[in-house]
Amino acid sequence: MSRPDFVPPVERVDNSDVDPLGTFDDGAGPKFRLNFEPEERDLLIRLLGEMKDLLTSEATEATAPLLHRLFPPAFHDDPEKEAEYQRLMREELVTSRVVSVDLVTAMLTADPDTGRLADLSEPDTMAFMQSLNAVRLVLGTMLDITDDETAEQADIDDAHEFQLYGYLGWLLEWTVQSLSETA
Amino acid sequence: MGGCCGQNGDVPTTLEPVRVEEPDVDDELANDKPWVVIVWNDPINLMSYVTYVLKSLFGYSDDKATALMLDVHHKGKAAVAHGNREEAEMHVFRLHEHSLWASMEHDV
Numbered sequence: 001m002s003r004p005d006f007v008p009p010v011e012r013v014d015n016s017d018v019d020p021l022g023t024f025d026d027g028a029g030p031k032f033r034l035n036f037e038p039e040e041r042d043l044l045i046r047l048l049g050e051m052k053d054l055l056t057s058e059a060t061e062a063t064a065p066l067l068h069r070l071f072p073p074a075f076h077d078d079p080e081k082e083a084e085y086q087r088l089m090r091e092e093l094v095t096s097r098v099v100s101v102d103l104v105t106a107m108l109t110a111d112p113d114t115g116r117l118a119d120l121s122e123p124d125t126m127a128f129m130q131s132l133n134a135v136r137l138v139l140g141t142m143l144d145i146t147d148d149e150t151a152e153q154a155d156i157d158d159a160h161e162f163q164l165y166g167y168l169g170w171l172l173e174w175t176v177q178s179l180s181e182t183a
Numbered sequence: 184m185g186g187c188c189g190q191n192g193d194v195p196t197t198l199e200p201v202r203v204e205e206p207d208v209d210d211e212l213a214n215d216k217p218w219v220v221i222v223w224n225d226p227i228n229l230m231s232y233v234t235y236v237l238k239s240l241f242g243y244s245d246d247k248a249t250a251l252m253l254d255v256h257h258k259g260k261a262a263v264a265h266g267n268r269e270e271a272e273m274h275v276f277r278l279h280e281h282s283l284w285a286s287m288e289h290d291v
Contacts, residue, residue, distance in 0.1 A: 074275045137282045140227035151226040176231045
């Protein structure tokens with residue numbers, strides 16, 4: 001696992017004093033507000049779309065390791081039970097992930113009248129966290145982050161993909177902390 | 184630790200065959216020993232995220248979830264839940280939904 005000592009790699013405009021994920025309570029439980037710039041929303045929506053394509057397409061040589069990480073084996077030393085698990089659960093897992101991606105994509109789509117995003121409930125925010133984590137996992141796997149050494153290297157590499165990986169980690173950390181504080 | 188098992192007066196002095204009651208279950212159930220759900224270390228998932236997922240899926244306290252997360256991090260894996268096969272499969276499924284590297288095996 002990696003430690004959350006990220007520096008925000010993406011310059012934020014006009015909201016330096018606003019949390020990326022603001023929390024408040026409207027009397028009916030915790031609510032969460034995504035204070036994202038349009039470019040951030042577009043970026044996240046694009047990444048979610050790419051993950052949905054990955055989830056719903058046949059594995060190729062390039063995507064097999066990514067799918068393996070998204071759908072890891074449940075039984076390491078029992079091929080028969082593993083085949084059964086994949087047969088029974090794989091489709092359900094794909095569906096669950098796709099439903100979550102669609103939900104989060106809608107959350108990131110601004111109201112055409114107000115230009116704002118709707119405030120989120122706690123379950124919405126958990127879905128956001130789950131999908132954000134899955135996107136980061138896919139990117140990290142593509143970047144060959146396979147051990148603590150490569151993970152540390154990823155924190156200091158400033159190539160675009162590594163900056164994106166750092167940004168997703170930073171945002172995920174915000175999300176986890178916001179959810180933990182309201183729990 | 185003190186002794187645990189029986190007293191001298193209880194030790195059988197003969198080896199007569201004893202009739203044993205077999206539990207009335209089919210083979211599949213009889214073989215369904217308790218299962219243990221394992222989470223494996225991986226270099227991508229954030230430590231805070233793993234802790235949060237363990238708390239929210241299993242209702243563990245902050246202390247317990249953090250201790251399990253640190254076990255995963257330092258020892259490479261940790262047993263996070265136990266149950267029969269069906270329960271363990273559901274736990275693994277939900278951990279997979281949250282992208283944790285989880286598997287299950289017979290508890291030995």
